[in-house]
Amino acid sequence: MHQQNHGIQVISDKSQILEYLELAQPNLKLESSSLIKGRLVFAMREVERGYELLNPSIHYDDPRIIQDEYFISIEWNIINKPYPVVKEDGNRICDSFKWLSKKVTWISHLRDLHLYEEDNSLCLCTNTEYEIRYPDGIKINELVEELIIPFFYYQSYLQRNLKEPYSGRGHGVLGILEYLEENRQIPQLDRITFEILQREYPQIFNSIRVKKPSSSRTCICGSNRKGKKCHWSATRGAKLLYEYIQDANPS
Amino acid sequence: MIWELPEETVTNNIRKSISLKVSPDELDVKNILESLAKRLREEYEKFGVKVNVLSETHSVTIEFLNSSHEFTIDVVPAVPITEKNEFGLPLYIVPEIIKDSHRVRKDKYSSKEPIIWIKTDPEGYIEEASKANEENQSFRKSVKFLKGWRRKSKEGEDNFKLKSFHIEQYVLHFLRENHQKNTWEVVTTFFDEVEQIISSPQIPDRANDTIFIDAYISELTEEETRLILTNAQLATNLLNKIEQAQSESEVKEYLQEISLIQKTNKNTIYPITKDHAPTKPWYSGDFR
Numbered sequence: 444m445h446q447q448n449h450g451i452q453v454i455s456d457k458s459q460i461l462e463y464l465e466l467a468q469p470n471l472k473l474e475s476s477s478l479i480k481g482r483l484v485f486a487m488r489e490v491e492r493g494y495e496l497l498n499p500s501i502h503y504d505d506p507r508i509i510q511d512e513y514f515i516s517i518e519w520n521i522i523n524k525p526y527p528v529v530k531e532d533g534n535r536i537c538d539s540f541k542w543l544s545k546k547v548t549w550i551s552h553l554r555d556l557h558l559y560e561e562d563n564s565l566c567l568c569t570n571t572e573y574e575i576r577y578p579d580g581i582k583i584n585e586l587v588e589e590l591i592i593p594f595f596y597y598q599s600y601l602q603r604n605l606k607e608p609y610s611g612r613g614h615g616v617l618g619i620l621e622y623l624e625e626n627r628q629i630p631q632l633d634r635i636t637f638e639i640l641q642r643e644y645p646q647i648f649n650s651i652r653v654k655k656p657s658s659s660r661t662c663i664c665g666s667n668r669k670g671k672k673c674h675w676s677a678t679r680g681a682k683l684l685y686e687y688i689q690d691a692n693p694s
Numbered sequence: 695m696i697w698e699l700p701e702e703t704v705t706n707n708i709r710k711s712i713s714l715k716v717s718p719d720e721l722d723v724k725n726i727l728e729s730l731a732k733r734l735r736e737e738y739e740k741f742g743v744k745v746n747v748l749s750e751t752h753s754v755t756i757e758f759l760n761s762s763h764e765f766t767i768d769v770v771p772a773v774p775i776t777e778k779n780e781f782g783l784p785l786y787i788v789p790e791i792i793k794d795s796h797r798v799r800k801d802k803y804s805s806k807e808p809i810i811w812i813k814t815d816p817e818g819y820i821e822e823a824s825k826a827n828e829e830n831q832s833f834r835k836s837v838k839f840l841k842g843w844r845r846k847s848k849e850g851e852d853n854f855k856l857k858s859f860h861i862e863q864y865v866l867h868f869l870r871e872n873h874q875k876n877t878w879e880v881v882t883t884f885f886d887e888v889e890q891i892i893s894s895p896q897i898p899d900r901a902n903d904t905i906f907i908d909a910y911i912s913e914l915t916e917e918e919t920r921l922i923l924t925n926a927q928l929a930t931n932l933l934n935k936i937e938q939a940q941s942e943s944e945v946k947e948y949l950q951e952i953s954l955i956q957k958t959n960k961n962t963i964y965p966i967t968k969d970h971a972p973t974k975p976w977y978s979g980d981f982r
Contacts, residue, residue: 466963467963467964472742474742480742481741481742482741486964487972489972490967492969493967493968493969493970493971493972494967494968494971494972495965495966495967495968496964496965496966496967496968497964497965498964498965499964504831514741532740532741533741554977554979554980555977557975557976557977558977559977565975566975566976566977566978567973567975567976568973568974568975568976569976569978570978572973588966588968589968589973590973593972593973593974594973594975596972597972597974597975608972609971609972609974610974611974611975611976612974612975612976612977614976614977614978614979614980615977615978615979615980618974618976618977643978
């Protein structure tokens with residue numbers, strides 16, 4: 444699916460990584476030049492305009508603060524892997540799947556918990572988001588604070604409350620289109636979404652290209668429901684993409 | 695991590711009843727503990743955590759070596775039984791005479807008497823504590839403060855024998871009868887009543903009311919008893935000074951003198967605020 448020539452890797456050097464880990468995540472250890480392993484400890488809460496990471500070594504009574512820890516590994520510069528590969532080594536997510544799938548209706552596959560079944564690696568965010576936010580590569584603190592901790596916040600919240608703190612992205616192209624709709628103010632996002640869809644999701648790309656998506660027609664996810672009642676923001680994203688294609692190439 | 699006993703090590707006898715005496719031949723505790731120790735060693739190795747796992751006579755001790763503060767954890771094998779507590783949680787049996795003092799335990803273990811499996815209700819204690827704290831937040835606060843006093847009293851002093859679990863259970867029982875009391879009232883009452891608290895065992899075990907969780911106090915020597923009383927008196931004196939204190943810093947100073955509250959992490963990197971919504975997890979497959 445992916446070629447090696449595109450992708451985002453960790454750009455912090457060894458001393459920057461060591462300094463950051465010592466300050467922020469002393470239980471994570473740099474094992475080799477591109478492998479970090481150990482215990483991720485965090486305390487996070489959502490605030491009005493974003494979120495806040497708190498000192499995890501203090502105990503908080505506030506139920507809105509999710510405080511937890513996971514054994515993880517982070518590896519990058521792996522051939523054929525365009526993004527850092529993060530895994531949860533303690534198997535908590537896999538274990539939680541067994542009982543969550545009985546209690547929560549929308550969880551029926553491990554992938555619904557945003558885990559790749561082949562190697563249990565985590566899907567932290569859409570690839571368009573990677574490309575938009577970290578075009579020149581990602582720093583270790585950005586990776587930990589902006590992708591990994593929010594991922595585990597989501598998981599821990601889900602386990603405690605049997606519901607998501609915010610809905611995760613739809614699978615595959617749905618998530619990419621949702622991201623497009625939510626971030627329509629970013630000018631280069633249209634082009635990046637266009638390229639990624641053309642390359643990785645050619646079938647859906649073609650169907651969007653030839654027929655203007657509409658939220659009154661059946662949803663692009665293939666369900667029998669109307670787009671506006673099913674994947675509303677993905678449908679809106681598809682419309683934006685259609686318009687971009689038309690503008691770029693009216694023929 | 696929950697680790698279940700290998701099927702072959704559980705004999706029918708344990709399943710049938712809990713009051714029976716299981717001889718070490720029938721249930722090879724040594725084998726159980728060794729395989730538990732082996733499994734723990736393997737699991738920690740997977741995570742790259744440096745530990746020393748020792749199989750003792752009645753439990754497995756894990757010594758954590760590479761963290762900034764070394765500590766040990768005792769793991770006791772427990773077998774769930776059909777009997778349930780009032781919360782609907784199962785009771786367990788454990789191969790340990792945990793309610794006795796260290797001295798008595800040592801004698802019993804070396805005498806080669808058959809191991810008595812006793813009923814325990816660990817989940818009941820946890821549930822009870824969290825219920826108590828839901829009802830009145832002073833539960834956790836006062837237990838924390840009193841345990842800090844205990845830690846301070848134990849600093850460089852081997853003869854301070856008051857148990858942390860005993861303190862917690864005292865507070866729990868006290869608040870059960872005095873719902874509305876605040877942390878200050880709980881703490882001052884504890885110090886006022888300490889002489890009575892250590893006069894005789896009085897808190898029955900949840901799983902078996904013929905034994906007492908504070909049974910160890912009847913084994914205390916005169917010197918050990920005196921040490922607890924002296925430290926409690928010192929704490930009371932300091933609490934009285936707090937009532938007269940003129941400033942916040944003065945109060946803080948006295949509190950620190952009574953109780954060793956754990957130092958907060960000096961980590962200054964937090965809080966970190968991000969002014970964008972958290973990234974949402976995705977899955978690249980499925981809709982192509």
